[in-house]
Amino acid sequence: MLLNLDNEQKTRKLGNWLAKILLPGDLILLSGELGSGKTTFAQGIAEGLRISGYVPSPTFMIVHQYDGAHKLFHIDLYRLSNPAEFTDLAVDEMLEEGIVIIEWPEMASEFLINHDLKVSIEQDSDTSRIFEFDISNERLKRKFEKFDPAILLSNAPTN
Secondary structure (H helix, E strand, O other), X not given: OEEXXXXXXXXXXXXXXXXXXXXXXXXXXXXXXXXXXXXXXXXHHHHHOOOOOOOOOOOOXXXXXXXXXXXEEEEEOOOOOOHHHHHHHOHHHHHHHEEEEEEOHHHHHHHOOOOOEEEEEEEOOOOOEEEEEEEOOXXXXXXXXXXXXXXXXXXXOOO
16 A cells, blocks of 8 residues: 655554554554654654653664553664664564564565564655555555555544
8 A cells, every 4th residue: 555645644643544443562663764654653653642741753772662552662663783683672572562663674684574564655756655565464555455544634623
Protein backbone atom coordinates (compact mmCIF):
# COMPACT_ATOMS: atom_id res chain seq x y z
CA MET A 1 0.00 0.00 0.00
CA LEU A 2 1.27 3.47 -0.93
CA LEU A 3 0.03 6.68 0.62
CA ASN A 4 1.08 10.25 -0.18
CA LEU A 5 0.69 12.69 2.72
CA ASP A 6 1.24 16.39 2.22
CA ASN A 7 1.77 17.64 5.78
CA GLU A 8 2.90 16.72 9.29
CA GLN A 9 -0.64 16.80 10.67
CA LYS A 10 -1.67 13.97 8.31
CA THR A 11 1.46 12.03 9.24
CA ARG A 12 0.52 12.30 12.91
CA LYS A 13 -3.09 11.36 12.18
CA LEU A 14 -1.94 8.26 10.30
CA GLY A 15 0.19 7.29 13.30
CA ASN A 16 -2.77 7.94 15.58
CA TRP A 17 -4.98 5.66 13.46
CA LEU A 18 -2.33 2.94 13.48
CA ALA A 19 -2.02 3.11 17.27
CA LYS A 20 -5.66 2.06 17.59
CA ILE A 21 -4.96 -1.28 15.87
CA LEU A 22 -1.60 -2.10 17.48
CA LEU A 23 -1.25 -4.60 20.31
CA PRO A 24 1.59 -5.53 22.66
CA GLY A 25 4.02 -7.76 20.78
CA ASP A 26 3.73 -5.77 17.53
CA LEU A 27 7.05 -4.77 15.96
CA ILE A 28 6.98 -1.70 13.70
CA LEU A 29 10.01 -0.77 11.57
CA LEU A 30 10.36 2.79 10.28
CA SER A 31 12.75 3.43 7.39
CA GLY A 32 13.59 6.70 5.68
CA GLU A 33 16.27 9.33 5.34
CA LEU A 34 16.97 11.95 8.00
CA GLY A 35 14.03 14.35 8.13
CA SER A 36 11.64 12.03 6.31
CA GLY A 37 9.09 11.97 9.14
CA LYS A 38 9.87 8.78 11.08
CA THR A 39 9.75 10.48 14.47
CA THR A 40 6.68 12.53 13.54
CA PHE A 41 4.90 9.29 12.61
CA ALA A 42 6.05 7.69 15.89
CA GLN A 43 4.73 10.74 17.77
CA GLY A 44 1.34 10.17 16.15
CA ILE A 45 1.39 6.57 17.34
CA ALA A 46 2.27 7.76 20.85
CA GLU A 47 -0.64 10.23 20.78
CA GLY A 48 -2.98 7.44 19.70
CA LEU A 49 -1.78 5.34 22.64
CA ARG A 50 -2.65 8.26 24.95
CA ILE A 51 0.96 8.89 25.90
CA SER A 52 1.25 12.36 27.35
CA GLY A 53 4.24 14.62 27.02
CA TYR A 54 6.78 15.17 24.31
CA VAL A 55 8.08 12.15 22.39
CA PRO A 56 11.51 13.07 21.02
CA SER A 57 13.67 11.19 18.58
CA PRO A 58 15.51 8.60 20.68
CA THR A 59 18.76 9.07 18.74
CA PHE A 60 21.00 9.81 21.72
CA MET A 61 19.28 7.55 24.27
CA ILE A 62 18.65 4.76 21.69
CA VAL A 63 15.56 3.52 23.63
CA HIS A 64 12.72 5.50 25.16
CA GLN A 65 9.91 3.78 27.06
CA TYR A 66 6.43 5.26 27.49
CA ASP A 67 3.31 4.19 29.34
CA GLY A 68 -0.10 4.73 27.78
CA ALA A 69 -2.96 2.53 26.60
CA HIS A 70 -0.14 0.06 25.90
CA LYS A 71 3.52 0.32 26.82
CA LEU A 72 5.56 1.72 23.93
CA PHE A 73 9.27 1.25 23.29
CA HIS A 74 10.69 3.71 20.75
CA ILE A 75 14.14 2.68 19.49
CA ASP A 76 16.52 4.49 17.16
CA LEU A 77 19.38 2.39 15.78
CA TYR A 78 21.08 5.25 13.90
CA ARG A 79 23.98 5.45 16.36
CA LEU A 80 24.76 1.73 16.64
CA SER A 81 28.42 1.25 15.85
CA ASN A 82 27.86 -2.37 14.75
CA PRO A 83 24.76 -4.57 14.26
CA ALA A 84 25.76 -6.96 17.07
CA GLU A 85 24.99 -4.19 19.61
CA PHE A 86 21.33 -4.72 18.74
CA THR A 87 21.22 -7.96 20.73
CA ASP A 88 22.08 -6.02 23.91
CA LEU A 89 18.80 -4.10 23.61
CA ALA A 90 16.67 -7.18 24.50
CA VAL A 91 13.91 -6.29 22.04
CA ASP A 92 12.26 -9.71 22.56
CA GLU A 93 11.69 -8.79 26.20
CA MET A 94 10.26 -5.42 25.18
CA LEU A 95 7.84 -7.16 22.80
CA GLU A 96 6.54 -9.25 25.71
CA GLU A 97 5.59 -6.02 27.49
CA GLY A 98 4.46 -3.69 24.74
CA ILE A 99 4.65 -2.30 21.22
CA VAL A 100 8.10 -1.69 19.73
CA ILE A 101 8.87 0.95 17.09
CA ILE A 102 12.35 0.86 15.57
CA GLU A 103 13.75 3.72 13.51
CA TRP A 104 16.71 2.95 11.23
CA PRO A 105 16.14 -0.85 11.21
CA GLU A 106 18.69 -1.13 8.40
CA MET A 107 21.40 -0.81 11.04
CA ALA A 108 20.50 -4.29 12.36
CA SER A 109 18.60 -5.81 9.45
CA GLU A 110 19.97 -9.32 10.04
CA PHE A 111 18.22 -9.33 13.44
CA LEU A 112 14.94 -7.87 12.19
CA ILE A 113 13.79 -10.43 9.66
CA ASN A 114 10.46 -10.92 11.43
CA HIS A 115 8.34 -7.82 11.87
CA ASP A 116 4.64 -7.02 11.83
CA LEU A 117 4.81 -3.82 9.80
CA LYS A 118 7.55 -2.02 7.92
CA VAL A 119 6.87 1.57 6.96
CA SER A 120 9.18 3.16 4.41
CA ILE A 121 8.91 6.95 4.23
CA GLU A 122 10.25 8.88 1.29
CA GLN A 123 10.45 12.66 1.27
CA ASP A 124 8.69 13.79 -1.92
CA SER A 125 9.05 17.54 -1.25
CA ASP A 126 9.57 19.87 1.72
CA THR A 127 6.14 18.93 3.08
CA SER A 128 5.05 15.82 1.16
CA ARG A 129 5.91 12.24 2.15
CA ILE A 130 5.24 8.93 0.44
CA PHE A 131 4.49 6.07 2.85
CA GLU A 132 4.90 2.47 1.72
CA PHE A 133 3.61 -0.31 3.96
CA ASP A 134 4.95 -3.87 4.07
CA ILE A 135 2.50 -5.71 6.32
CA SER A 136 3.40 -9.20 7.58
CA ASN A 137 0.84 -9.47 10.37
CA GLU A 138 -2.53 -10.88 9.18
CA ARG A 139 -4.51 -8.91 11.79
CA LEU A 140 -2.91 -5.67 10.62
CA LYS A 141 -3.47 -6.61 6.95
CA ARG A 142 -7.21 -6.95 7.61
CA LYS A 143 -7.30 -3.57 9.35
CA PHE A 144 -5.34 -1.85 6.58
CA GLU A 145 -7.79 -3.24 4.00
CA LYS A 146 -10.48 -1.18 5.76
CA PHE A 147 -8.34 1.96 6.03
CA ASP A 148 -10.06 5.07 4.63
CA PRO A 149 -7.58 7.88 3.82
CA ALA A 150 -10.44 10.38 4.23
CA ILE A 151 -9.94 10.19 8.01
CA LEU A 152 -6.67 12.06 7.49
CA LEU A 153 -8.58 15.01 6.01
CA SER A 154 -11.17 15.45 8.74
CA ASN A 155 -10.79 17.32 12.00
CA ALA A 156 -12.50 14.47 13.83
CA PRO A 157 -10.43 12.21 16.09
CA THR A 158 -9.27 8.95 14.52
CA ASN A 159 -11.14 6.17 16.30
